[in-house]
Amino acid sequence: MKAKMPQYEYINMDSGWCQTYDEYGRWTYCKNLFPHGLRSLSDYLASNGHKLGIYILPGIRKDAAEDSSIMIKGTQHPIGDIVKNKRDGNGFLGTTYMPDDDQDTLAQLYYDSLGELFAEWGISFVKIDGCGPGGGDALRPNQSPDNRKCIAMMKKAFEKHNIWMELSWYLDASLADEWATLGNGARIFIDIESYSKRSMTSSLRVFQRITQAANWADTGAVGSHRGFYIDLDVVTVGMTVDGKCIDGLDNDDVRLSYITFWAITSSIFCLGADPRCIPDKYLAWFNHPDMLTIHQSGIMARPIQSGNAWTNRRQIWWKTLPDGRVAVGLFNTSVFMFMLGKSYDLKFTMSEVGLKQAIIKDVWTGESLGKSSSHYTVILRPGQCKLLLLTPCHDNVVLV
Numbered sequence: 001m002k003a004k005m006p007q008y009e010y011i012n013m014d015s016g017w018c019q020t021y022d023e024y025g026r027w028t029y030c031k032n033l034f035p036h037g038l039r040s041l042s043d044y045l046a047s048n049g050h051k052l053g054i055y056i057l058p059g060i061r062k063d064a065a066e067d068s069s070i071m072i073k074g075t076q077h078p079i080g081d082i083v084k085n086k087r088d089g090n091g092f093l094g095t096t097y098m099p100d101d102d103q104d105t106l107a108q109l110y111y112d113s114l115g116e117l118f119a120e121w122g123i124s125f126v127k128i129d130g131c132g133p134g135g136g137d138a139l140r141p142n143q144s145p146d147n148r149k150c151i152a153m154m155k156k157a158f159e160k161h162n163i164w165m166e167l168s169w170y171l172d173a174s175l176a177d178e179w180a181t182l183g184n185g186a187r188i189f190i191d192i193e194s195y196s197k198r199s200m201t202s203s204l205r206v207f208q209r210i211t212q213a214a215n216w217a218d219t220g221a222v223g224s225h226r227g228f229y230i231d232l233d234v235v236t237v238g239m240t241v242d243g244k245c246i247d248g249l250d251n252d253d254v255r256l257s258y259i260t261f262w263a264i265t266s267s268i269f270c271l272g273a274d275p276r277c278i279p280d281k282y283l284a285w286f287n288h289p290d291m292l293t294i295h296q297s298g299i300m301a302r303p304i305q306s307g308n309a310w311t312n313r314r315q316i317w318w319k320t321l322p323d324g325r326v327a328v329g330l331f332n333t334s335v336f337m338f339m340l341g342k343s344y345d346l347k348f349t350m351s352e353v354g355l356k357q358a359i360i361k362d363v364w365t366g367e368s369l370g371k372s373s374s375h376y377t378v379i380l381r382p383g384q385c386k387l388l389l390l391t392p393c394h395d396n397v398v399l400v
Helices: 037-046 079-083 104-121 148-159 173-182 203-217 252-264 280-286 289-296
Strands: 010-012 018-021 027-029 051-056 096-098 123-128 134-136 141-144 164-167 185-187 229-231 302-304 314-320 326-332 344-349 358-362 368-372 375-380 385-392
Touching: 010 123, 037 051, 037 104, 037 123, 079 104, 104 123, 104 148, 123 148, 148 164, 148 173, 164 173, 173 203, 203 252, 203 302, 252 280, 252 289, 252 314, 252 326, 252 385, 289 385, 314 344, 326 344, 326 375, 368 375, 375 385
Parallel strands: 010 051, 051 123, 123 164, 164 185, 185 229
Antiparallel strands: 018 027, 134 141, 302 314, 314 326, 326 385, 344 375, 358 368, 358 385
16 A cells, blocks of 8 residues: 555545444444454554544444443443434434433443554544434435544544544535534535446536535635545546446546546545556556645645636636645536537636736646746646646746
């Protein structure tokens, strides 16, 4: 992993790592999968420069709460006593109970013990799924109950141990400022997986995220200044099984746009494929130094004009990097359920990205595109993108 993806930090496990609870009602690992425990695994990953992450749900596990022998660690209080109202704790109904409103002290003790356990295992990243209000999809929104109070307790417990806390899924952008106090990142839309037996996602599902990201761009809550980032979901580019690419994307134009939009928005960047099986061409994209610089700036780009990718097929997003350069991503979002659309010309002026004059570089080709004091224009195929770096300059002086 380190050899293939030297700049990538976390290795996260989804829900299959856990099937039961320990003597204090806390999530615990499958002994058959991890006979030496998670501490052994996290220590092994740390020796290679990686950190371990896991996935859990908000609330108290239903099976643990209904086991009368389970006490909250350090107390004589049955864990079931703090969930007598048996309210669903997350969007996956019937899996957890939300702590009762008059049981904050004991609930916090439970979550504190969970944070201590994860720290003992060497966990550095926790994805909290089923958060609300939110969840669901466009046809059935807000499937998750409002569990912000519960999430706040988890945040208090985990931040003591410097554990990154990721919130999921399809969270409401109107609450962005509050989400930024409750986590380090938030999923902002439905799963990118198409749940097909033949492919992971589709071009349409990728470009849908542009419209959703636009809802968060001007909230002021996203970026390194708050330690909070959007999560556009997993990047499946180049996912290969038995020598066959199954990412479901139409072509390399779309694949490059996929990576580019995640980079320009500084989205959580999580790969959904075994790096050992990703073709070298795509590994080079994932490791491209300028792309990583743009991504790791921690600054979310914002769109010029409308960020709705369906009513405005000419999407142009930009941000100023800490060193004063400007990154601009241009995208032709003319993609549909079963086909690609048509080519478009895209154009922006220097003033629209806060500059008077700049030297323009094409990030993906490395080509210098010269100097401009007026505008940049390009014709893009459906699904194609351009990622540019603009270095401010005067007539004979480059500003660095």
